[in-house]
Amino acid sequence: MKRLFLILMLLASPLTAVQPDEILDDPVLESRARELSKGLRCLVCRNESIDESNASLARDLRILLRDRLVAGDTDEEAVGFIVSRYGEYVLLNPPIGGANWILWGAGPFMLLLAGGLGAVYLRGRSRAAAPQDAGLSDDEAARLREILNK
Amino acid sequence: MITELGHFALLLAFGVALIQMVVPMVGAAKGWPGWMAVAEPAAGIQLVLVGAAFGALMWAFITSDFSLAVVVSNSHSMKPMLYKISGTWGNHEGSMLLWVFIVALFGAMAAWFGGQLPASLRARVLSVQAAIAVAFLAFILLTSNPFARLAVPPFDGQDLNPLLQDPGLAFHPPFLYLGYVGLSMAFSFAVAALIEGRVDAAWGRWVRPWTLAAWIFLTIGIALGSWWAYYELGWGGFWFWDPVENASFMPWLLAAALLHSAIVVEKRESLKSWTILLAILAFGFSLIGTFIVRSGLLTSVHAFANDPERGVFILLIMAVFMGGALVLFALRAGALEAKGVFSIASRESALVLNNLLLAVACFVVFVGTMWPLLAEMFFDRKLSVGPPFFNAAFTPFMIALGIVLPVGSALPWKRANLARALWPLRYAFALSLAIGGLVWAMQTGRSLIGPVGMFLAAWILMGTVVDLMQRTGRGPNRLRRLVRLPRADWGKATAHSGLGVTMMGIAGLTAWTVEDIQVAQIDVPFEVAGYEMTLRSVTQGNGPNYVVTTGEIDVSKEGKFIATLAPEKRFYPVAQMPTTEAAIHQNLARDLYLVIGDEQTNGGWAIRTYIKVMTNWIWIGCGLMSLGGLLSLSDRRFRVAGGARKPRQQPVPAE
Numbered sequence: 001m002k003r004l005f006l007i008l009m010l011l012a013s014p015l016t017a018v019q020p021d022e023i024l025d026d027p028v029l030e031s032r033a034r035e036l037s038k039g040l041r042c043l044v045c046r047n048e049s050i051d052e053s054n055a056s057l058a059r060d061l062r063i064l065l066r067d068r069l070v071a072g073d074t075d076e077e078a079v080g081f082i083v084s085r086y087g088e089y090v091l092l093n094p095p096i097g098g099a100n101w102i103l104w105g106a107g108p109f110m111l112l113l114a115g116g117l118g119a120v121y122l123r124g125r126s127r128a129a130a131p132q133d134a135g136l137s138d139d140e141a142a143r144l145r146e147i148l149n150k
Numbered sequence: 151m152i153t154e155l156g157h158f159a160l161l162l163a164f165g166v167a168l169i170q171m172v173v174p175m176v177g178a179a180k181g182w183p184g185w186m187a188v189a190e191p192a193a194g195i196q197l198v199l200v201g202a203a204f205g206a207l208m209w210a211f212i213t214s215d216f217s218l219a220v221v222v223s224n225s226h227s228m229k230p231m232l233y234k235i236s237g238t239w240g241n242h243e244g245s246m247l248l249w250v251f252i253v254a255l256f257g258a259m260a261a262w263f264g265g266q267l268p269a270s271l272r273a274r275v276l277s278v279q280a281a282i283a284v285a286f287l288a289f290i291l292l293t294s295n296p297f298a299r300l301a302v303p304p305f306d307g308q309d310l311n312p313l314l315q316d317p318g319l320a321f322h323p324p325f326l327y328l329g330y331v332g333l334s335m336a337f338s339f340a341v342a343a344l345i346e347g348r349v350d351a352a353w354g355r356w357v358r359p360w361t362l363a364a365w366i367f368l369t370i371g372i373a374l375g376s377w378w379a380y381y382e383l384g385w386g387g388f389w390f391w392d393p394v395e396n397a398s399f400m401p402w403l404l405a406a407a408l409l410h411s412a413i414v415v416e417k418r419e420s421l422k423s424w425t426i427l428l429a430i431l432a433f434g435f436s437l438i439g440t441f442i443v444r445s446g447l448l449t450s451v452h453a454f455a456n457d458p459e460r461g462v463f464i465l466l467i468m469a470v471f472m473g474g475a476l477v478l479f480a481l482r483a484g485a486l487e488a489k490g491v492f493s494i495a496s497r498e499s500a501l502v503l504n505n506l507l508l509a510v511a512c513f514v515v516f517v518g519t520m521w522p523l524l525a526e527m528f529f530d531r532k533l534s535v536g537p538p539f540f541n542a543a544f545t546p547f548m549i550a551l552g553i554v555l556p557v558g559s560a561l562p563w564k565r566a567n568l569a570r571a572l573w574p575l576r577y578a579f580a581l582s583l584a585i586g587g588l589v590w591a592m593q594t595g596r597s598l599i600g601p602v603g604m605f606l607a608a609w610i611l612m613g614t615v616v617d618l619m620q621r622t623g624r625g626p627n628r629l630r631r632l633v634r635l636p637r638a639d640w641g642k643a644t645a646h647s648g649l650g651v652t653m654m655g656i657a658g659l660t661a662w663t664v665e666d667i668q669v670a671q672i673d674v675p676f677e678v679a680g681y682e683m684t685l686r687s688v689t690q691g692n693g694p695n696y697v698v699t700t701g702e703i704d705v706s707k708e709g710k711f712i713a714t715l716a717p718e719k720r721f722y723p724v725a726q727m728p729t730t731e732a733a734i735h736q737n738l739a740r741d742l743y744l745v746i747g748d749e750q751t752n753g754g755w756a757i758r759t760y761i762k763v764m765t766n767w768i769w770i771g772c773g774l775m776s777l778g779g780l781l782s783l784s785d786r787r788f789r790v791a792g793g794a795r796k797p798r799q800q801p802v803p804a805e
Contacts, residue, residue, distance in 0.1 A: 018667055019667070019748070019756055020667055020668060020756050021669075021750070023667060038537075038538075039536070039538055041536065046392075047390065047392050047534075047536070049537075088531065088532070088533050089532045089533055089534055090534070092536025092537060092539075093536060093538030093539055093542075099525060099529040099531065100525075100533075102517075102521075102524075103517060103521045103525075103535065103539070104543070106513070106514065106517040107510060107543050114506050114509065114510055118503070122494050122499050123494070125420060125491060125492055125498070126491070126492060126493045126494050128488075128491050
């Protein structure tokens with residue numbers, strides 16, 4: 001039983017995301033590394049950043065990123081290095097530019113469009129003449145009396 | 151035997167739903183009362199039949215009937231009873247059955263409580279509702295039959311995904327489905343009204359309780375899911391902008407918009423065609439959510455049934471319902487003329503702005519969710535859209551919403567004097583600014599989220615109080631008048647303050663979380679942000695269907711003992727999956743959040759500690775929002791107009 005247990009625990013290993021032995025001694029570099037790794041996707045996971053992921057690939061990427069930072073890369077160079085190896089799929093924050101203009105521009109564009117339509121509608125409403133009250137149909141009047149007399 | 155009866159009941163339900171779809175619709179078109187009256191009993195029978203099928207499936211899970219394929223792949227004889235029951239909907243087939251059961255449930259509720267509706271409208275509503283049931287029953291029967299038997303049953307099952315074996319998640323899907331499917335009621339009302347060609351204040355009053363109910367359920371469902379993610383996934387986030395989370399969030403945003411625009415229809419007979427469109431779209435986004443979860447098109451932690459054939463089927467359902475409804479809308483919307491006249495500064499305009507912000511925010515989430523797919527299809531680029539995008543693109547809308555909310559709810563209907571309406575809010579605004587400034591001064595070198603969030607929370611909360619006080623008027627007996635305000639007013643105040651409270655929690659958590667990762671040696675204390683932690687022991691043991699490693703950590707602050715926390719990591723041998731169970735010490739100011747990791751090669755254990763500031767307010771706020779919805783739902787005007795049945799005329803006794 002004990003042996004089975006140990007085997008199971010081995011299978012169960014990597015559990016936590018960032019592990020203590022990965023952490024850099026320099027706190028400034030480390031906090032830069034943490035910040036950058038929140039924006040990089042773990043490629044084998046489903047929608048997790050390498051900062052959160054338990055997968056061994058994520059661990060490799062975290063170590064790679066820290067190696068680059070220790071070697072003196074700027075943030076852009078370190079991320080660029082990883083993108084050049086793994087493609088832009090690793091970027092959780094799609095960069096503005098190219099086709100991604102559609103993504104980033106969609107919200108502001110829609111806001112302007114909807115704002116314009118809304119303004120036209122409101123102007124129309126504020127200038128419209130009050131329509132003649134059609135009044136209640138006989139059925140509705142009867143129903144209204146019934147409710148009021150409850 | 152029970153399984154076969156369940157399958158048979160499902161087939162019968164399909165037949166009944168077909169009848170309920172066709173006969174009342176024809177009856178309403180021709181004006182035949184007998185045909186229209188078919189809808190009511192049919193809706194009841196359909197509910198009973200689908201309920202019987204669902205019960206049969208649940209029975210198979212409870213008794214661990216491993217001759218059923220779905221039970222084998224999602225259950226295990228050793229699993230605790232609660233999760234055997236919740237396993238019924240913890241898989242694709244069962245959850246679809248739950249979905250249809252709720253469609254039938256809402257249909258039957260509309261049949262039973264819709265006595266006040268005009269007969270033709272009621273017949274059409276029930277017919278559209280039945281059409282939705284027909285589509286999804288066909289989907290279940292043709293592509294995902296939960297009652298499929300195995301020729302050679304195995305001795306035991308493959309267990310439910312361990313992440314799902316949790317009380318928070320046992321009840322997350324039913325609430326979410328009640329919300330998703332509740333929006334089908336708004337959809338049915340919208341389509342029926344378009345066919346009828348008449349949308350008036352009464353329609354607004356009928357459709358609002360259903361939307362409100364759906365929105366309450368969605369709120370609870372989303373809150374449960376996010377609470378679960380917070381304590382189960384082990385890094386203390388509450389929202390990940392995962393495609394499936396977005397799938398539930400988009401209908402929530404549109405339902406919130408619909409709630410507000412239906413008020414304008416009800417009180418002022420304006421915004422009619424927009425409200426109809428919102429009702430259609432809100433359910434459309436529910437369908438998109440179903441599609442995202444079940445097609446496997448977008449990768450997500452939630453996607454549990456990745457089968458292209460099913461995806462195509464749901465896409466077809468979506469195309470028919472959305473396409474049909476939108477074509478109908480295009481044909482008929484012109485006939486819905488607005489009646490109310492109001493000036494630019496008015497409650498109506500404020501609600502238009504509310505709708506604009508919520509709808510565009512929903513659109514942003516939609517584009518971000520679908521963009522990886524679109525970019526791959528049209529630009530041949532494989533890319534990701536993650537939390538950084540959503541945080542940057544979505545948050546501004548919520549900030550804008552928070553700023554205009556107290557102003558909007560202070561404005562009177564029709565025509566407002568902006569200066570006079572805003573004057574009572576002056577102290578609240580100044581005080582909120584001061585709070586935001588104070589927070590900003592106290593924290594140095596951190597993000598703006600903290601101060602902005604605190605400002606918004608204070609502004610919304612105080613604005614709500616001012617609004618309530620304004621409603622009591624002047625003079626004596628204000629307290630009594632306050633208590634006697636309509637429940638809708640109290641509901642509004644509660645739900646709005648809930649939003650403020652949630653914003654406060656999110657801002658606090660995002661801005662001020664402290665994180666620490668340590669190798670802890672037994673009995674050697676370490677310090678995190680003023681708290682002293684000591685790992686006392688690490689033990690290993692067995693749970694009902696897992697093996698577990700438990701750490702015992704004493705926490706104290708300034709020499710005062712606070713608690714012993716026991717974070718666990720579990721391993722489920724049948725599913726071959728590890729999970730973490732964080733130990734959390736909660737209070738209103740902060741959560742102490744501890745996770746135990748691996749034993750290190752040179753001794754000691756990896757321990758992650760988070761101090762998460764104000765986290766619990768996120769869910770308290772969600773609770774307040776739901777409570778506000780309930781208060782509003784219990785308002786007298788809904789009970790009078792939509793609740794009780796029309797009393798039968800009492801015959802006068804003969805002399």
